[in-house]
Amino acid sequence: MCRQAGDYLQYMPKKQLRRPSDKLRLVLASNLRAFRRKRQISQEEMADLCGLHRTYIGSVERAERNVTLSTLEIFARVLGLTVPQLLTPARHDKLTSTR
Numbered sequence: 001m002c003r004q005a006g007d008y009l010q011y012m013p014k015k016q017l018r019r020p021s022d023k024l025r026l027v028l029a030s031n032l033r034a035f036r037r038k039r040q041i042s043q044e045e046m047a048d049l050c051g052l053h054r055t056y057i058g059s060v061e062r063a064e065r066n067v068t069l070s071t072l073e074i075f076a077r078v079l080g081l082t083v084p085q086l087l088t089p090a091r092h093d094k095l096t097s098t099r
Helices: 006-011 012-019 023-038 044-050 053-059 071-079 083-087
Strands: none
Touching: 023 053, 023 071, 023 083, 044 053, 044 071, 071 083
């Protein structure tokens, strides 16, 4: 018997479907700020390069926002990174880029 993907969704709490864990948002926030600062880019410059508002960058860096996959790709491209690098807990004294 083959189950449909929707069959499994009924077992997951709805809040988990809409929002990543606090830990993942904190990892992204920390990494985004560290990589941006390492490249000496201000929040305003980052926002301009990404086509976003400066306050949005700040709210992501404070782990207040749930970003989309396309926004993650933009952040990674602007910083010369991969999306996994932005989402992996890192020691920020040893940050490297893919450039």
